[in-house]
Amino acid sequence: MAFIKPIEIANTGLVATYWRLAGSQTDFTAGIVEFRLCGYPDQEARQAGKAPLPSIPYRLGAEELGLASLHAVTSAALYAAARSQPAADGTVWFADAADC
Numbered sequence: 001m002a003f004i005k006p007i008e009i010a011n012t013g014l015v016a017t018y019w020r021l022a023g024s025q026t027d028f029t030a031g032i033v034e035f036r037l038c039g040y041p042d043q044e045a046r047q048a049g050k051a052p053l054p055s056i057p058y059r060l061g062a063e064e065l066g067l068a069s070l071h072a073v074t075s076a077a078l079y080a081a082a083r084s085q086p087a088a089d090g091t092v093w094f095a096d097a098a099d100c
Contacts, residue, residue: 001021001075001076001079001099001100002018002019002020002021002043002046002099002100003018003019003020003037003079003082003094003097003098003099003100004017004018004019004043004097004098004099004100005017005019005093005094005096005097005098007019007039007056007093009039009053009054010054014041014053015041016039016040016041016052016053017039017040017041017042018039018040018041018042018043018045018046018100019037019038019039019040019056019094019097020037020038020040020046020052021035021036021037021038021075021078021079022035022036022037022038022052022055023035023036024036024073024075024078026070026073028070028071031061031062031070032059032060032061032070033058033059033060033061033065033070033073033078034057034058034059035057035058035078036055036056036057036058037055037056037058037082037094038052038053038055039052039053039054039055039056040052040053041053043100056082056087056088056089056093057087057088058078058081058082058085058087058088059088060081060085064081064085065077065078065080065081065085066080066081082094083095083097
């Protein structure tokens with residue numbers, strides 16, 4: 001799964017349109033999951049093994065993920081959270097993104 005949504009990277013003029021979950025880390029003691037969506041110019045660039053543009057990081061708890069426990073975290077739950085929850089910068093980036 002991935003998202004399709006053009007987002008300009010940090011006022012650089014570079015636009016990432018294809019966004020993919022790059023990784024996650026769960027801290028059970030702190031009760032949070034950190035994950036990031038990496039952007040690429042398009043799906044073809046990602047499939048060609050090109051390096052991603054800067055990522056959008058998230059840091060959310062089980063409640064924000066809509067889960068009873070962090071032991072139930074799936075990539076689908078992370079993508080769903082990215083649609084409805086703000087990223088680390090406070091912006092909800094993917095509410096209107098298309099699925100890919």
